[in-house]
Amino acid sequence: MSRANYRNGMPGDTTATPIRTTVTLSAPNRGRTRPEPERPAIESGDARRRLRAAEMALLDEHRLLTGEELAGLAELPDQWVTSLAALAHQVRLDWCGPEVEVEGILSAKTGGCPEDCHFCSQSSRFDTPVKATPFLDADEVLQAAEETRAAGASEFCIVLAVRGPDERTMQRILELVPMVQEKTGLNVAVSAGLLTDDQARRFAAGGVHRYNHNLETSRSFFPNVVTTHTWEERQDTCRLVRDHGMELCCGALIGMGESDEQRIELLVQLQELDPTEVPLNFLNPRPGTPLGDGQPVAAWEAIRWIALFRLGLPGVILRYAGGREVTLRELQSMGMTSGINALIVGNYLTTLGRSADEDLQMLSDLRMPVGAITGVL
């Protein structure tokens, strides 16, 4: 059960009489979102002080916040989420500019993955409705890239459900990347799991401009959700991507049972990796997976964490990724003014998204220009 009654206390000024409203918790999703921590009571003067300090650090001193500062912001009561979001939006404009980067993704090889990531419907270890399908042929990949371009995107990511690429997969990807680039003019990114040093070098030389490899969650929580490889192995691949001169895209998945502290831990670990892009996923519980009975993160909580990710990672391309429709519903546009500056349009790897037109309309309504963002920082 999601609890409406954080014992936050009301803002501390003496004139305020706490307004008691009896709210009937009848909203359809009320009982079906992930439980949230009880946050401590914080007086409004203290809350404002923490926000001002963060603003000073990010906008005046132009420096990263520490884990401690981020933890202080993470515990602000719910009524301060709009203030967090407003600051995050200002930080995003100041560090990244107004453009929003639009991307399409394609699962070019689906299912049958030997790894056991507990959130993933593509693991062969779980009995899920997703059937393993072989590598799509080049025409299908090209057509998907065309769909992506038609949706106004500048980025296209080819994703494979593998532990890491074998030699045949390497060769197929190295054929596809320049082909897609030439025929569509899109920037082509790849996500194909753990890499060796040599594989990273070959991808970089082969025109892969950005490589996706997610940490997903903090080092301390990772063993709870993946046992077939380690967090450190993921970190190694992320470092190789950077070492070989590709842009690193390193995402997070929120809502697997990690604590607030562990989310902050992940933020600091991401700061150390210094990725170009961070796709922010929210758990969309998949039937048949160990996390299949989980509940989605509440929308307001998701806005809080979008803002905190922007405040923790001021210069990254922070991308809306999987789970946003389910988690945020009507609040999707609010995420765009809470720190998000990129999105995946259209469908995801194994699930569907809302239409690209709806997203483009949203961006137009928000007066946010669509454009490629590269080399931030």
Add this chain to the structure above:
Amino acid sequence: MTGESTAKVAFCTGCGSMSASCPGCGRTLDPPRFCPTCGRRLTVAVTPGGYRARCREHGDLALD
């Protein structure tokens, strides 16, 4: 062949149960995963602009 005596049996495309109107599968953001005719798992390719769902026995599913 699945051994049903009539062609009337229909399956939920969300979970494969023997009910076309399975109450548990009101998911609008999932492509079909099971063949409505035979209940087999479908080969599904999701692309940015759509999806293709194919049954080994019954071929491509018409898009909605």
